[in-house]
Amino acid sequence: MTVRFNNHLSSIPGYTPGVPKGHSAEDVARSDLAQLASNESPFPPLPEVVEAISHAATAMNRYPDPAATRLRQSLADRHEIEPGQISVANGSCDFLLAAAEALLEPGAEIVYAWPSFSMYPNMAAMTGAREIRVPLKQDQSHDLEAMLEEITAATQIVIVCNPNNPTGTYIPFREISEFVSRVPDHVQVILDEAYIEFQIYDDPGESVDLLREFPNLVLLRTFSKTHSLAGLRVGYAMGSPAFKAAVDAVRQPFGVNALAQAAAVEALEHGDLIDRQIETQIAERIRVENAVADLGLATTDSQANFSWISLGENGEEIEDEVVATLNQAGIVVRQGRLLGGPGWLRVSYGTAEENDRFVAALGDAMKVHG
Ligand SMILES: Cc1ncc(COP(=O)(O)O)c(C=O)c1O
Numbered sequence: 207m208t209v210r211f212n213n214h215l216s217s218i219p220g221y222t223p224g225v226p227k228g229h230s231a232e233d234v235a236r237s238d239l240a241q242l243a244s245n246e247s248p249f250p251p252l253p254e255v256v257e258a259i260s261h262a263a264t265a266m267n268r269y270p271d272p273a274a275t276r277l278r279q280s281l282a283d284r285h286e287i288e289p290g291q292i293s294v295a296n297g298s299c300d301f302l303l304a305a306a307e308a309l310l311e312p313g314a315e316i317v318y319a320w321p322s323f324s325m326y327p328n329m330a331a332m333t334g335a336r337e338i339r340v341p342l343k344q345d346q347s348h349d350l351e352a353m354l355e356e357i358t359a360a361t362q363i364v365i366v367c368n369p370n371n372p373t374g375t376y377i378p379f380r381e382i383s384e385f386v387s388r389v390p391d392h393v394q395v396i397l398d399e400a401y402i403e404f405q406i407y408d409d410p411g412e413s414v415d416l417l418r419e420f421p422n423l424v425l426l427r428t429f430s431k432t433h434s435l436a437g438l439r440v441g442y443a444m445g446s447p448a449f450k451a452a453v454d455a456v457r458q459p460f461g462v463n464a465l466a467q468a469a470a471v472e473a474l475e476h477g478d479l480i481d482r483q484i485e486t487q488i489a490e491r492i493r494v495e496n497a498v499a500d501l502g503l504a505t506t507d508s509q510a511n512f513s514w515i516s517l518g519e520n521g522e523e524i525e526d527e528v529v530a531t532l533n534q535a536g537i538v539v540r541q542g543r544l545l546g547g548p549g550w551l552r553v554s555y556g557t558a559e560e561n562d563r564f565v566a567a568l569g570d571a572m573k574v575h576g
Contacts, residue, residue: 240560262468270464298441308452310335321546347375374508379408405509521549535567
């Protein structure tokens with residue numbers, strides 16, 4: 207007799223890490239590889255944040271605050287909502303899995319766009335729920351009308367990823383607001399805003415204001431992209447106290463470690479510096495997208511910290527070779543085929559020097575394979 211794991215397990219997609227085979231994330235950080243595959247911040251954490259982590263490390267014999275009281279209060283002050291509307295987690299991914307456990311089961315349905323964030327397929331797979339993937343529109347943005355049409359009495363969750371990973375496209379706030387108003391009350395709307403700070407069209411505070419009107423809405427945000435804390439794992443959800451209670455019920459009590467809590471509290475004290483880093487990334491976006499256009503390649507209108515680049519008419523055939531050539535040049539990117547978009551590349555912005563190397567290497571690769 208061998209151990210029999212549950213039936214759902216075999217259908218859960220595995221995660222493909224954004225580092226080359228045989229390398230750890232630490233190897234990549236120490237080498238001169240340009241790691242442009244995981245939409246991280248190229249800036250190291252601020253010295254004050256590192257200091258807060260070191261200070262917190264001296265109390266590692268104690269469990270962390272299970273309620274993350276200081277962090278939730280800092281977030282509540284920042285977003286002008288009640289701490290009871292905020293939950294924190296070991297990265298915002300944790301909320302997706304917890305929401306799946308708390309809301310889905312066989313017979314239930316979850317609706318999301320595709321291609322979108324690679325974690326969403328896990329939610330149906332791990333619970334036996336039915337997933338409905340709604341294809342993106344021609345411009346690679348969410349088709350909100352088509353998503354509304356898929357909602358039934360069995361729908362438990364609808365996810366909108368805004369800006370969308372991997373395509374970078376952004377749905378303006380007024381369309382999101384109208385969409386949420388048309389979703390029936392029994393459906394939990396998850397607005398995954400991991401990249402919201404990188405878009406230039408709306409004030410990121412506007413979606414927070416929607417929480418007053420729609421108790422079935424939850425916003426997911428993260429310290430991984432803008433606050434340089436991807437390695438520590440801390441994300442947060444803003445929504446109803448009922449959502450908080452549900453995800454808390456299915457997670458372990460000490461979901462965010464003490465170093466992450468201390469780091470996030472400190473990082474929130476340095477909003478001006480973080481805003482400047484975000485502006486630098488937005489300027490890099492314009493530079494990279496112009497340079498890629500000069501190579502004759504199309505991109506979507508990215509509003510995130512990465513570009514989604516079409517490799518052209520025969521993109522699907524040349525994708526493997528282009529990625530291999532970039533890897534040889536020390537540039538690590540994400541292959542579209544693995545993200546649901548064959549013939550495309552997803553490239554995060556690194557430092558200006560890394561971005562220049564990427565553009566030059568892409569130009570060389572296209573000369574050989576394009
Ligand atoms: C759309 C989206 N949501 C959530 C996450 C997860 O972020 P975290 O590091 O907070 O788990 C990512 C990370 O890449 C993402 O792209």
